[in-house]
Amino acid sequence: MPADLPLIGDAARRARTAARVLRTLPSSTKDAALLAMADALVAHTEDVLAANAEDVEAARVAGTAESVLDRLRLDADRVAAVAEALRQLVELPDPVGDVVRGSTLENGLQLRQVRVPLGVVGIIYEARPNVTVDAAGLCLKSGNAALLRGSASAFGTNTALVAVLTEAAEKAGLPAGCIALLPADRASVGELLGARGLVDVVIPRGGAALIQRVVAESTVPVIETGVGNCHVYVDASADAGMAEAIVLNAKTHRVSVCNSAESLLVHRDSPHLARLLTALVDAGVTLHGDEAARAAHPAVVPATDEDWATEYLSMDMAVRVVDDLPQALDHIAAWGSGHSEAIVADSAAAIADFVAGVDAAAVLVNASTRFTDGGEFGFGAEIGISTQKLHARGPLGLPELTSTTYVVTGNGHTR
Structure with missing residues (x-):
C-alpha cells in the first residue's frame, strides 16, 4: 500500500x-x-x-x-x-x-x-x-x-x-x-x-x-x-424532414458535450445533401467538407484528415459524401471514437447492417446522438x-x- x-x-x-x-x-x-x-x-x-x-x-x-x-x-x-x-x-x-x-x-x-x-x-x-x-x-x-x-x-x-x-x-x-x-x-x-x-x-x-x-x-x-467524435450517417432511404431534424439536434443542441455530433456522412444517392448543408449553415455551423460536399454548398470549406479526427466541441462539423453504407462504416471505423454513432434511414436492411457493423458504446437509429446520456437512458446521473x-x-x-x-x-x- x-x-x-x-x-x-x-x-x-x-x-x-x-x-x-x-x-x-x-x-x-x-x-x-x-x-x-x-x-x-x-x-x-x-x-x-x-x-x-x-x-x-x-x-x-x-x-x-x-x-x-x-x-x-x-x-x-x-x-x-x-x-x-x-x-x-x-x-x-x-x-x-x-x-x-x-x-x-x-x-x-x-x-x-x-x-x-x-x-x-x-x-x-x-x-x-x-x-x-x-x-x-x-x-x-x-x-x-x-x-x-x-x-x-x-x-x-x-x-x-x-x-x-x-x-x-x-x-x-x-x-x-x-x-x-x-x-x-x-x-x-x-x-x-x-x-x-x-x-x-x-x-x-x-x-x-x-x-x-x-x-x-x-x-x-x-x-x-472517451472523447465523442460522433457521426450521423444519412442513408439514401432517409426521410428529408427526419434527417434535417436529427442532424440539427445532434450538432447544435449543445455543442460542448461529448454526445454532440461532429461529423455528417451522407449517401451519394441521397437527394437531401444540399438541404442538410443549408440548414446547418443557416444555424451557424461552419462546415468542413470533401469535394462533393463543397460542390453542394458554397459555404463548405475544405476538410483535412484533422477534421475527420476532431472532436470540435464547437459550431463546426465535418461533412463527407460516401458511396454507400460500407464506406460510411469504414470512415467511422477509421475516425470514430467508439462513443455514439447514428443512422437516419427508412431501409430496414440499411439499419440492420449499420447496427451490426458499427462498433460503438451506443448506436442510435433514427434518433439524435444527444440521447446517449445516463439521464436520458433512465439511469439517473452518470x-x-x-x-x-x-x-x-x-x-x-x-x-x-x-x-x-x-x-x-x-x-x-x-x-
Missing part, C-alpha cells in the same frame, strides 16, 4: 475507512443522505454561484474558449438540476446486494453472484462542476467513497459544492471522508494514479490528453471514458460514457459502479 502520498494520502486513507462503512449501510440511510445533500445544495445556491462567478471570470480573463466556459458556468437552474439529479437517484434501485445469478450445484452448495461496491473511486474530470455532484451522488448510492479531482479552473466552485455535500452527508449518517476534493494540481493526479491499494478504480472524464495520461500512467485499474469494452460500456450509472462477490453457502461441505 503506497505511503508517500503527501497531497492525497490522508484523504485516500479516510476514504478507505469510509468505504468499509458505506458497503454495509442500508439503502434507506444512503437515500436519506442524498435527499439531505440535494436540499443543502438548493439552500446554499447563492454561495455556490458566488464561487462559480469567480471561477468563470478568472477563466474568461485567461482566454478560455467559450465551449469550456459553458461547461464551467453554473446558474440557479443548473444548481437546481444537479440537486434534482440527486433526488432522482433516490428513486432508482440500489444495486448493492442484487443477485446477478445463482444456482445450486450438484453437491448441494448454493452459489450466488452478488453486486458489491467497488470501494474507493477516484474521478478525474475537467471544468464541469456538475460532475462533482453527480459523481458524489452516484458513488454514495452504490456504496463507494469518492475522491474527486476536478480542474483548477473550477476549484473554487468545487470547494463550495463539496463543503455543502460533505456537511449534509455526515449529518445524515454517512461516514466522514466518504467524499473528498483533492488538490487541483498535476501532482495530485500522479499520486491518485499511483495509489494502488488505497484506491480501487480511477475514472477519467475529460479531453483526450487527460484520458491518455490516465490510461498510460495509472497503476490503479481504470474505467476509460459519471461519464465508457468507450472501453471491459467492465462497463456506455453510460456509467449505478450498476457500473459495482463489482461482484460470489457467496457460496454449504452445510458442512468439504472438498
Whole structure:
C-alpha cells in the first residue's frame, strides 16, 4: 500500500475507512443522505454561484474558449438540476446486494453472484462542476467513497459544492471522508494514479490528453471514458424532414458535450445533401467538407484528415459524401471514437447492417446522438460514457459502479 502520498494520502486513507462503512449501510440511510445533500445544495445556491462567478471570470480573463466556459458556468437552474439529479437517484434501485445469478450445484452448495461496491473511486474530470455532484451522488448510492479531482479552473466552485455535500452527508449518517476534493494540481493526479491499494478504480472524464495520461500512467485499474467524435450517417432511404431534424439536434443542441455530433456522412444517392448543408449553415455551423460536399454548398470549406479526427466541441462539423453504407462504416471505423454513432434511414436492411457493423458504446437509429446520456437512458446521473469494452460500456450509472462477490453457502461441505 503506497505511503508517500503527501497531497492525497490522508484523504485516500479516510476514504478507505469510509468505504468499509458505506458497503454495509442500508439503502434507506444512503437515500436519506442524498435527499439531505440535494436540499443543502438548493439552500446554499447563492454561495455556490458566488464561487462559480469567480471561477468563470478568472477563466474568461485567461482566454478560455467559450465551449469550456459553458461547461464551467453554473446558474440557479443548473444548481437546481444537479440537486434534482440527486433526488432522482433516490428513486432508482440500489444495486448493492442484487443477485446477478445463482444456482445450486450438484453437491448441494448454493452459489450466488452478488453486486458489491467497488470501494474507493477516484474521478478525474475537467471544468464541469456538475460532475462533482453527480459523481458524489452516484458513488454514495452504490456504496463507494469518492475522491474527486476536478480542474483548477473550477476549484473554487468545487470547494463550495463539496463543503455543502460533505456537511449534509455526515449529518445524515454517512461516514466522514466518504467524499473528498483533492488538490487541483498535476501532482495530485500522479499520486491518485499511483495509489494502488488505497484506491480501487480511477475514472477519467475529460479531453483526450487527460484520458491518455490516465490510461498510460495509472497503476490503479481504470474505467476509460472517451472523447465523442460522433457521426450521423444519412442513408439514401432517409426521410428529408427526419434527417434535417436529427442532424440539427445532434450538432447544435449543445455543442460542448461529448454526445454532440461532429461529423455528417451522407449517401451519394441521397437527394437531401444540399438541404442538410443549408440548414446547418443557416444555424451557424461552419462546415468542413470533401469535394462533393463543397460542390453542394458554397459555404463548405475544405476538410483535412484533422477534421475527420476532431472532436470540435464547437459550431463546426465535418461533412463527407460516401458511396454507400460500407464506406460510411469504414470512415467511422477509421475516425470514430467508439462513443455514439447514428443512422437516419427508412431501409430496414440499411439499419440492420449499420447496427451490426458499427462498433460503438451506443448506436442510435433514427434518433439524435444527444440521447446517449445516463439521464436520458433512465439511469439517473452518470459519471461519464465508457468507450472501453471491459467492465462497463456506455453510460456509467449505478450498476457500473459495482463489482461482484460470489457467496457460496454449504452445510458442512468439504472438498
